[in-house]
Amino acid sequence: MTKILMVCLGNICRSPLAHGILEAKLPGDRFEIDSAGTGDYHIGKLPDHRSIATAKQNDIDISNQRCRQFSVSDFDTYDIIYVMDHSNYENVITLARDADDSAKVKLILEDAGFDENLEVPDPYWGDAKDFDKVYTLLDNACDKIAAKLLE
Template identity: 75%
Template sequence: MTRILMVCLGNICRSPLAHGILESKLPADKFIVDSAGTGDYHIGKAPDHRSIATAKAKGLDISNQKCRQFDVSDFDNFDIIYVMDQSNYEDVVKLARDKEDIAKVKLILQNSQSSTLKEVPDPYWGNAQDFEEVYNLLDDACEKIAIHLNR
């Protein structure tokens, strides 16, 4: 069983979308996908209503996810940790105990050839179109990840 963690700042916008998208592309009997935030702002809350609505419009239900904060134990519990941007990468790597922990952390867009962006923009202060754009970036990235993992 391969365990994958998606990480953003608050665990209410980007990482819940990435969690739901990747989970929908992988067989549940071989993969576990979860999400977390580097900040503690929204612990125990559902994802942002705009993330829920964007996912729902694409046929995904992420409304049952609950926000949680990234913890050092996540290095033990997950095989791959995808972060949404450089700031979250640095926050997660600061908690790493060794090179093996660091090796698990990757920018989710680092191998995306369809986007010039290397970071997923935070749509929190934006509008529905910003959430749609983030969804599309993540969908593309997760499709490539799923193809790679299902080999």
């Protein structure tokens, strides 16, 4: 079983969406998807209501997810760690114990083959349109990642 972790800052906007989207695209008997945040702001809480609503509009239910903080033990649990932006990347890489840990960490848009602006923008301070844009971006990225993983 391949285990994949999605990581953003607070684990309430981007990573829960990426978690739900990729989970919907991959068979559960071969892949396990989870998400976490680099910060400890929202531990135990639901994803942002706007992320839940955006996912629901696209027939994905993320209301069962709970926010948690990324920990060093995640390097032992997960095969691939997708981060949403360069700040998340630096926060996770700082916790890496060795080259094997570091090799697991990837910018999600870069791994999906996007050529420009390799960061998923944080929609937290925006409105529903910003969440829709992030959803579309992550959906496109997860299409490419799922296709690659299923090869």
